Amino acid sequence: MTAAASGTAPQPPTTHAAGSGAVDWARIRADFPLLTRQVHGKPLVYLDSANTGQKPAAVIEAVDDFYRQHNANVSRAVHALGSEATEAYEGARRKLARFLNVRSDELVLCSGTTFAINLVAYSWALPRLQPGDAIVLTRMEHHANIVPWQLVAERTGAVLKVANLDERGDLDLEHLYSLLTPEVKLLAFTHVSNVLGTVNPVREICRQARKRGITTLVDGSQAAPHLALDVAALGCDFYALTGHKMAGPTGTGVLWARPEHLKAMPPFLGGGEMIREVSFEGTVFNDAPHKFEAGTPNIAGFVGLGAAVDYLGAIGMDNIAAREQALLDYATAALEKVPGVRIFGKAREKAAVISFLVEGAHAHDLATLLDLEGVAVRSGHHCAHPLMHHFGVPATCRASFAFYNTFEEIDVFVAALGKVRNLLA
Template sequence: MNQAAAPADAIDWARIREDFPVLRREVHGKPLVYLDSANTGQKPAQVIEAVDDFFRHHNANVSRAVHALGTEATDAYEGARRKLAKFLNVRGDELVLCSGTTFAINLVAYSWALPRLQPGDAIVVTRMEHHANIVPWQLVAERTGATIKVAEIDERGDLDLEQLYGLLTPEVKLLAVAHVSNVLGTVNPVRDICRQARKRGIVTVVDGSQAAPHRPLDVAAIGCDFYAITGHKMAGPTGTGALWARREHLDAMPPFLGGGEMIKQVRFEGTVFNDAPHKFEAGTPNIAGFIGLGAACDYLSAIGMDNIEAREQALLEYATGRLDATEGVRIFGRAREKAAVISFLVEGAHAHDLATLLDLEGVAVRSGHHCAHPLMQHFGVPATCRASFAFYNTFEEVDAFIAAIAKVRQLLL
């Protein structure tokens, strides 16, 4: 049902929640309260059925066969590329389909950065980056002699923009920044950041993993050079994602992997590569997964990303208020603009123990360093718990979450 035209408070969110089969189950005899959508989003029946339909009725490889099934598979796969391009407001021929943000960033690291960087050059990353937007740049820096600079955050969890812009000196060739922090929920002003970088001739890579599922996106308007997303966080299957890149970069970059589909002609004397984006898509792709991701784009768009963002902001505000009123809870990150992610600790409990006890109450939260060791070091803790909300969550689930924390605190006293 298309409710995109309706305001968020007029949408039947309970009806939408019914689209998610897993949310009906119990764990440890308690109704499941799934608060780990920053880790992976749950899948609506429409996505599950799209994948099932492909395997039942259309299963074939893409771009390799002229028979009916092969044509159907190719049309559906390329149709998913078009749907994702529309969702991001980019050109389909600038969108490389891949396994997710980690692959996408490594593609930029090895195909764009490695051939270009040299001793004396620098890469800027931020304190709040996921390891997937740190480690590839470290590996490239080690091989090229480039250095890494770190943009810091303030006490609220916002980027220190003055310090960041001060780092953008002539030796900096690349800036890597998260659109939304997976730990703090901080929404970075990526449009302004990319504008400042472009003025200085610095190439920008934006990690959009935590933005694409939760807010309207206009990647073209952001003004970055590269934008990476992960499909399984936005109601799609695992093993799906994409890298958007400016056409001039894609044309100039050598292939990252070699094999089938990324070629026009192979001879022992040399190979002629396919045009972008296909020259970066070697081998048989996750066809069913991308068809599912296309269905996820349809599903999210039908609800309306403005509505999804408003719903999740209401849940965030309510949950933050309830946690602030709970004794012994420490929240990490209170950025001025924040997505529906709350990292927290409860006095007297290690994050892993806390998550285990909450799980016994049916509440699923993430515990650990969240692939963000440098951020944990900044706050002086080894780990936190993280409750991350999606539009299919309810205010009653927030109440159950708070009640579970209260029960854990009683056990600790």
């Protein structure tokens, strides 16, 4: 339970190391060049990390170094640059495997969670589902974990079933488990809600699904930047994440899958590097994961993502989680004191995301006026239309925090919100 949830207003730690080991958070923040800029003549307060995370200098420099010193295609040349590029690319795969505690040959490198989920939808689900089968989702899903399943259902005759939330924004587990009937072939759900911050009990949910013979896919986009992950211990069948939310470059991501699935699934895209031999009479495909990686990949992006994994690991994911919990508690308590503020989602276990509205103000107006104060928050439906409908609102504002934020920035944000509230009153 957060301090805010218990009714105790937290105070900012007196040192940067408080509650999170011997981490110098001021030094960590200095690693992020963009955070030093100004917006509209005011210091930037970046509270949109759930949308995309900022990049430390180590990541920027890794991408720059690749293009300056090692640029070549992967797996296609025996010259020095080709070997260096291939080693850097496969080295990133190995780093990601250690980060997730899985085997590197179980990781498909792709453009992000959206691609990863579509890969499962078209390569695993489409050949298997039949009329009368069902897919279970939850009401807190991102569109990337809704639309692919709708498309597959339309083509196979399968149906979708949706698990509800309780009044706090927690998943209604009793309702979810009641939906896991024999016709259900897949349960797809998020690890952490991008709107509510709700952290779902993935291991227990997957255990219940596995008892019923149901395959599970977990959207880990909002979990990977904030939580220490042991994917092998979660018990799911598929796990997807996005690199740009975890301090890496855009256009990078990972699908982890159990080896038996990867072996049985047909390729999703055809082209170079996903083959062993091609003739006009037929093609022999490469082994997984390479049979799912057609064409030239985002090599420099994955070099950068490997550097991001190194960077996060050096800080320690437990330290990051503790820091962000402290920021969340502090911000929640401060926002609850602002008259007219409505916070959406007060789950028992919650990541550092606060979706909110101010009485009488539209989310876009709030975000626009906060931007004039130098404060960057997201406004809109957050690619979660069904969740907005659940709460009866067209949009919310969302402040999302990362370990590089400060308690002083939260003070600036809350003061700016008070000023904006008065303007709109």
